[in-house]
Amino acid sequence: METLPWFLLLLPLASAVIIQLALKYSATASSMLSTLSVVVTFIISCFLIGSTAEGYQPWISIGGLDLGIGYKLDQLATGMMIVVTGIGMLVHLFSLGYMKDDKAKARYFAGLSLFMFSMTGIVLASNFIMMFIFWELVGLSSYLLIGHWYQKNSAADAAKKAFLTNRIGDFGMMIGILMLWGVMGTVVFADMNVGHFSGLCTCLTGAIILLIFCGAVGKSAQLPLHVWLPDAMEGPTPVSALIHAATMVAAGVYMMARVFLSLGITPENMEIIGNAPDVIAWVGGITSLVAALMATQQDDIKKILAYSTLSQLGYMVMAVGLIAPEAGMFHLYTHAWFKGLLFLGSGAVIFSCHHEQNIWKMGGLFKKMPITSITFLIGTAALTAVPFTSGFYSKEGILHAAEHAHNQPLFWLAVCVAALTTFYMFRLFFVAFLGQARDHGAEKAKEVPLIMWLPLAALAVMAFVSPWLSQSILPIAQSWDLNLHVMPPMNTAFFASIGAFTVGIAAAFVLYFGKDKDPVNIPLFRNKFYCDEFYARLIKYFQDALAAIIHFFDEFLIAGMIVGGLSRSATGIGNMFRRYAQSGNLNSYSFLMAAGVLLVIYFTVFY
């Protein structure tokens, strides 16, 4: 039992290394190896459900510092491992079909394996430094996979943007880790205790939590660092499903849940970290609203889903901020399956429509791709929280958390977001799947092969059954007062949720059913609140301009005037020497050197 988790971590790494070293030119073998490794890790993960174990290997141990690579299996970790390896496995299978004709298939599967390794590291991490190490490594694998088609300028730029935006978040996170270490004296989660915070100013403790949260803002693409995630859709669609919808982007929520649970922060003692939780909850809430508004006006099927992911991540972060990390984790868990389903479904659509991504050039796909369409509809139902689907129960949990915290503004904000979610998802469904085909690609579309629809079917099943499995997979939900009933209690949250759904679907039906072009045009939403433009200017007119100015001063002031002056006068002296010595300029140096040696002797003898 003690060695099994190491296999979980090292199998995907071995797969990535073997592909890179030996199988670079044999695409089939590398795809098989990568898939095999993820199947085995899924089986191991199932085997480990509910078990607890710990393991540790030293990494840096010197002086007062002891950093190591260790795993800590608990309910949180084993549950998350099921999500990561389960969806990972299905995405690998889907990729076998989707990436069949890609020229760099080996590189693609090496990247996937590297990602599985890094993500497993985050989940298993027993200490903050190990989590940070793998945190950066998922960033690397995300960078490599977004940039898979690196010859496209847009893909190369998106990869770079993702990495750099995450770095900004990690800057805060590293400061937070250092300060937390300063307070706790340890980076090991098991040894942390909120008791160390007592006696410190809440400005300090709150700052530590918020600095750590910066990492989550980057990785989980919360405002204001959300801009990388929509661009990350430049990567292959299975990658978007696995990394940019189901697992990696949720790592921020997982990390915050890990921190809150390790520190033992509960609603009773939350005042010890000041109003940091409020800030977190509002960052999540605002992200979920703004992203949902942006999603209503997108035309690219993957972009709609990307903004939807942002919005749902905002929900989870909000739950964490309401000190209900269990509710956040529960939504993370159900969301991973149905959003994975939606992304793979969009991948199937894109695959069949010859890489067309604009929903206005699709239409009528329901008849041509029945399996994809039905599973996509199931995913949509789960995302829009139709009763009896997984999304319904987890969204109830979040609404309940807001209600429980007596946070009325956030509660109603979450309800609005639910209505918007229903609206944009059914807009997508009506336009892309119903009506008439509006382009050649959609006309000639046909159902995807078995290897691709099988994962869709599996995920569709999970969109219904995942809450009922959560009792054993994610035992954390037991400790929390959301008791899963087939029919939840008839309270405000329930009626608000049903009301939001009705409003959303009615609006989508009226505006978009049977339409051939978008009757609504809201430039602010379509242009994503002009965030990208704003950042582009910030970089151009602030960072790059500042760099140019500093460079100018560096070159012409320090180098040119001060040193240049010295250098010129020295050249003058050098020329003087040259007149005597009749040799190269560098002779003056030899002279200085000799003078130096003489000085040494002088001092030692006479001083």
Place this chain on the structure above:
Amino acid sequence: MLFALIIIPLLAAVAILFGSPARLTALGASLTNILLAAAAVAFPVDVSLPILTDLGIHISLGLEGMNSIMLILSVIVTLTAIYSGNCPEGREKLWFSSILFISTGAIGAFLSTDIFFFYAFHELALIPTFLMIGILGRGDRKEAAWKITIYLALGSIVLLAGLLLATAHLDSFAFSDLKAIPAEHQNHVALLLIIGFGTLVSLFPFHSWAAPAYASAPVPVAMLHAGVLKKFGLYGLLRIGMVVAPEGMAYWLPWICVLLLGNIIWVGLVTLNQKRLDLMLGNSSVMHMGYIFLAIAALSANPDNSIAQPGAILLMFAHGISIALLFSLTSVIERKTGTLEIARLGGLAKTAPALAFLFGLAGMASIGLPGLANFAGEVMVFFAGFADWSPADGMGWVQVTTIIALWGVVLSAVYMLRAFRNTFQGPLVTSTQYAKDIHLDEKVPAYILAGTLLIIGIYPNLLLNLLK
């Protein structure tokens, strides 16, 4: 054995000057040195050879933790430097003997346990460095050679003054006799040592010699100087400065903090604005010196900080290997495409995937990606910055500096990824369309250096155990 480490490259260099086959001799000497270094680190024996006994000067060599690591760095970079770059036809004698002379000086300086030879060996290494830049450099080589000569000569003189002042109070040149000098003299000595050693390490604002010199220097010289020789100043501050003038260092702490931020933020921004790969790497090397000074700042604030010194040494090693790899690969890029102007490159990963992989790995190492050696060093330095923090009392100089310095991690990612994006990604352009991939010969040094970065990055204790 320790003598052999110095004598072998020296004899080989002389032999090359007298007509021995240049490349072969150099390779033989550097390979022998790697084996010898491994043996010496495994079984350390101190040696001493008295010369100038009347003045109390001995060539005495010894190995302890710190310089074992510097020795390993020196021999690895020497071997790979011999493999790197393009020796102009007919200049083999000068080329390879210079590499070996620089190596002799560097190894000698790091092995010396006596201030006199510590200093003298370093000067010995500088002379061939200047000559190589002045004679075989590229671009404005005269100007670059002059600049580095003036700077380093002046720095060395300030350093000499500081060292002499210190030894005057110690009455000895031996490292074993180093101890804190009387408090009233510490401030002067510390200032002289900070400026003297600092100039050699391109401490802001004495940094502007470095980037043009590295861009102009023949590749092996850039590798050896940026990778190995520059660490002399840092090693000196740790080995001598911190010992003879701890209170003096503490006195100048605010200045050290400001200057090191000059390296990280100011030079970091300068790096961002570079249009050529070689200048960008030269500046980035200057920038990264700031992180090692951060460890020195932490040590100045509290000499008992047990993380700062191993962190600094680990980072010196990691930086030396990664910058040598980057310079080596840059010369490969220039050979394949004929240019280092970033704007004239693009899409090179398509035609040269192995080169892209190696450069990517080296770039990622230099921006501190976990799993590669630099991250381990940086993270230790950051922890050192917070080791003496008492949360109830607010932030001190070192903590505030550490936080600002962390922004440099973002800056370096920006310039490195931009450069990688514009060089290797995007569509192919004229210069890269028919470029060939990295040749087996050029891969040898790259794999040695990349492998070192990976091994130390995955298990830093391998190196840190030498310090215990």
